[in-house]
C-alpha cells in the first residue's frame with residue numbers, strides 16, 4: 001500500500017530525513033475538507049494543534065494565498081528587520097527564517113509549530129490560512145500581520161506551475177483542468193476569492209498591512225517603505241535601495257537561501273518549472289484563452305465588483 005507523503009512539507013528544506021523509498025516515488029497529498037475549505041489532509045489531521053498555536057504579542061505574521069508572493073515579502077521583511085544585512089539574511093533558507101506554521105512533515109522532520117515554538121522572539125511566521133481559520137491567539141495578542149494579494153489570473157497560473165513542479169501536490173493535469181479546480185476552490189487553501197476578501201475585511205479591525213503583488217512590482221521602494229513603517233523601523237535611503245536591489249526577481253532567483261533550490265529535486269523539480277518562474281504581472285496572457293479570461297472577469301465583477309478591493313492584471 002502506498003503511504004501518502006504529506007503535502008505541506010513541500011515548502012520545507014528536506015535535505016535529510018526522507019527515506020529513499022519515499023524519495024523514489026513521492027505521493028501527492030490527498031485533499032480533504034476542513035471547515036468547508038479544501039486542504040491537504042495533514043493539516044486536518046493536526047488541526048487541534050494548529051488551532052491551539054500560541055502566538056506571542058511581538059510575533060509578525062506573513063499571510064498569503066499560495067503563490068501570491070510569500071517568499072518575496074518574507075525576504076523583504078527579513079532584510080528590513082536586519083537593516084539590509086545580507087549575511088544575516090543568508091543564515092538559513094527562507095522557510096527556516098520564517099516558519100510555516102501549518103506545515104506538518106513526517107517525523108523526524110520538525111513541524112512548523114515545533115520550529116516556531118523553538119524560535120526566540122521576536123518571530124516572523126508564515127501562514128496561508130484563510131482568515132476564519134487563523135489560530136485565535138494571533139487575534140488575542142493583536143499580532144501584526146502582513147498580507148500580500150495577487151491578481152486572480154497570475155495567481156492561478158503560478159499555482160498551476162507550482163503543482164507541476166511540486167511532487168507532493170496532486171498532478172494539476174492540463175491548464176484547463178487545473179483552472180476548473182481553481183475556480184471551484186478544489187485546491188489547497190480553497191477559493192482565492194474568499195481568501196483575499198476575508199483578509200481585506202479583517203484589516204478594518206486588526207493591524208494588517210495589506211499589500212498587492214502588482215504594487216510591489218510597480219514600485220518596490222514605495223511598498224518596502226510601507227513595510228518598514230508598519231514595523232516601526234526607520235530605513236536610510238541607501239539601505240532601502242540596497243533592499244530593493246536584493247529583492248528583485250533576478251536577485252532572489254540567484255539566491256539559494258531564497259529560491260528553494262535547497263529542497264531536493266524529488267520534491268521540487270525545478271527542471272519542470274522553477275520556483276522563481278517568471279515573477280511578472282501579466283504572464284496569465286500566455287495561458288488564458290479569451291473565453292477563460294472573460295469567465296474570470298465575470299466572476300471577479302460579480303464577487304468583488306461592489307467591494308473596495310481592486311486588483312490589476314497588468315501594469
Ligand code: A3P
Pocket residue numbers: 064065066067068069070071072154157158159161247248249250252275276277278279280283
Ligand atoms: P510566478 O510563478 O508567476 O513566477 P510564493 O512565494 O507565494 O510561492 O509565490 C511565488 C511567486 O512569486 C512566483 O510567481 C515567483 O516567481 C514570484 N516571486 C518570488 N520572488 C519574487 C520577486 N522577488 N519578484 C517578483 N516575483 C517574485
